[in-house]
Amino acid sequence: MTDTQAAPSYILTKVDSFITWAQKNSLWPFGSGLACCAMEMIATAASHYDIARFGMELFRASPRQADLFIVSGTVTNKMAPVIRRLWEQMPDPKWVIAMGNCAISGGPFPTYSVLQGVDKIIPVDVYISGCPPGPQALLDGLILLQETIAKGHPTSVMFKDR
Amino acid sequence: MSGFIVSEIIIPVIKSVAVALFPLVMTVVMIWMERRVVALIQSRLGPNRVGFEGVLQPIADAIKLFFKEDIMHRGADRSLFNLSPVLTLFTSLLAFCFVPLGDSINVFGYTINLWVAESPVGLLLTLGISSISVFGVIFGGWSSNSKYPLLGGLRSVVQVLSYEIPIVLTVLSVVFFSHSISLVDIVASQKAEGMWYAFYLPVSFIVFWISAIAETNRAPFDLPEAESELVAGFHTEYSGMKFAYYYIAEYTHMVLASSLVVILFFGGWLPPFPNVEALSFLGYVPGFIWYLVKIMFFLYVFIWIRATFPRYRFDELIRLAWKWLVPLSLANVMAIALVRSLG
Numbered sequence: 456m457t458d459t460q461a462a463p464s465y466i467l468t469k470v471d472s473f474i475t476w477a478q479k480n481s482l483w484p485f486g487s488g489l490a491c492c493a494m495e496m497i498a499t500a501a502s503h504y505d506i507a508r509f510g511m512e513l514f515r516a517s518p519r520q521a522d523l524f525i526v527s528g529t530v531t532n533k534m535a536p537v538i539r540r541l542w543e544q545m546p547d548p549k550w551v552i553a554m555g556n557c558a559i560s561g562g563p564f565p566t567y568s569v570l571q572g573v574d575k576i577i578p579v580d581v582y583i584s585g586c587p588p589g590p591q592a593l594l595d596g597l598i599l600l601q602e603t604i605a606k607g608h609p610t611s612v613m614f615k616d617r
Numbered sequence: 618m619s620g621f622i623v624s625e626i627i628i629p630v631i632k633s634v635a636v637a638l639f640p641l642v643m644t645v646v647m648i649w650m651e652r653r654v655v656a657l658i659q660s661r662l663g664p665n666r667v668g669f670e671g672v673l674q675p676i677a678d679a680i681k682l683f684f685k686e687d688i689m690h691r692g693a694d695r696s697l698f699n700l701s702p703v704l705t706l707f708t709s710l711l712a713f714c715f716v717p718l719g720d721s722i723n724v725f726g727y728t729i730n731l732w733v734a735e736s737p738v739g740l741l742l743t744l745g746i747s748s749i750s751v752f753g754v755i756f757g758g759w760s761s762n763s764k765y766p767l768l769g770g771l772r773s774v775v776q777v778l779s780y781e782i783p784i785v786l787t788v789l790s791v792v793f794f795s796h797s798i799s800l801v802d803i804v805a806s807q808k809a810e811g812m813w814y815a816f817y818l819p820v821s822f823i824v825f826w827i828s829a830i831a832e833t834n835r836a837p838f839d840l841p842e843a844e845s846e847l848v849a850g851f852h853t854e855y856s857g858m859k860f861a862y863y864y865i866a867e868y869t870h871m872v873l874a875s876s877l878v879v880i881l882f883f884g885g886w887l888p889p890f891p892n893v894e895a896l897s898f899l900g901y902v903p904g905f906i907w908y909l910v911k912i913m914f915f916l917y918v919f920i921w922i923r924a925t926f927p928r929y930r931f932d933e934l935i936r937l938a939w940k941w942l943v944p945l946s947l948a949n950v951m952a953i954a955l956v957r958s959l960g
Contacts, residue, residue: 477680480667505661507652510674512663517849519688519856522681546686546856609684 485521486514490528529557685857697760702862705753715739719905758851769850779938786946804885811892815882829874875915
């Protein structure tokens with residue numbers, strides 16, 4: 456989006472980086488767990504790894520207040536419309552992390568009942584491989600997402616191809 | 618003439634702005650403190666990446682919420698849905714008009730009272746105005762036109778109606794001592810008495826404190842927004858800045874409840890034991906600082922209770938109000954009335 460515009464002025468650039476700073480430091484995840492990866496997500500929120508250090512401990516129960524959808528586990532074909540709907544209920548700007556091999560590509564379940572990758576229904580920003588990925592891997596993915604947000608434009612996530 | 622302009626226009630404007638800003642600044646401090654203290658109690662670290670020890674975390678949250686999409690879903694009642702967060706925040710800020718933040722001070726020859734409006738019925742007005750804010754919660758739950766917000770709103774009605782009664786009855790026992798329902802006069806009468814009312818009225822203080830926690834919808838009485846049952850309760854459908862209004866209003870309400878506890882039972886801006894000669898050096902600390910220290914203590918107790926106790930079940934919550942707190946406060950009021958009329 457920014458490629459087509461003239462070079463933005465100094466003040467607007469500063470405001471943009473200020474907004475992206477706020478967005479990257481206040482990613483409230485949506486409290487949803489799908490399968491065994493959810494246990495690792497919960498362990499990340501618990502005392503030993505403590506996701507709260509990055510300001511992300513506010514797992515919102517309502518998608519209306521969430522910024523980050525951590526798709527943690529196997530997405531079955533039956534669950535796929537629900538995931539899509541919950542993602543649509545989240546207000547922009549919003550980000551998605553595909554956590555674990557199942558969410559990336561179906562993982563160990565190349566079967567009729569499992570969706571082969573959650574990126575078939577919603578746009579994914581960060582993929583975290585592993586079966587399941589440990590809390591360190593999830594934290595690494597979250598930091599990578601923070602860096603991506605900081606580099607981008609405040610609205611860049613809204614104009615992605617969906 | 619210039620003196621008139623300063624005392625009648627400039628000072629009231631400054632005071633009004635300061636009184637509107639004070640609860641908001643306290644909200645920012647409280648959000649950071651709550652997240653750090655709860656984390657430390659749970660042997661975690663809490664937010665420590667943004668700014669020094671994470672002090673900029675509430676700022677980042679506020680700016681992010683400001684730039685979030687504002688969702689108005691098709692089924693919602695537009696006008697009420699927009700009105701209710703404003704109503705909740707505005708009324709809890711408005712109640713601070715009557716709260717004295719400190720004694721009168723002299724600046725450049727002008728006497729400045731650290732309260733915006735002094736009313737002979739200040740206590741009644743504060744309780745009344747802060748009770749209006751529950752309408753924001755009820756309207757918000759109703760106008761969302763969705764099942765979880767509606768249930769959260771209904772719970773909130775029952776809870777606030779139940780806990781208003783012990784609050785008013787315990788306030789009555791304070792009024793028996795102070796012979797006034799002006800908040801400034803209540804503090805002044807504690808100074809004349811030489812003792813904070815919490816030492817005279819321990820039962821009233823405990824009943825008031827429990828009811829104040831229930832009034833502010835805080836854990837362990839946060840039934841209207843119980844996550845395990847009602848998603849996010851009455852603000853399930855709210856996003857962006859409207860949700861932030863509810864969030865700020867909750868903290869503003871906590872500051873107001875702590876202020877009322879401090880003023881009614883802990884001497885407002887007075888130092889400890891104001892009439893003891895040996896402790897008179899404590900009087901050199903400005904009254905506002907004493908007030909701030911006291912409300913910070915009670916805000917800390919709010920967080921402490923939240924991190925310690927599990928949530929009540931709804932029937933237990935109502936039983937606590939009607940079978941314990943209401944009879945206890947009634948007996949307390951009658952006993953105090955008897956003692957005051959005999960002695």
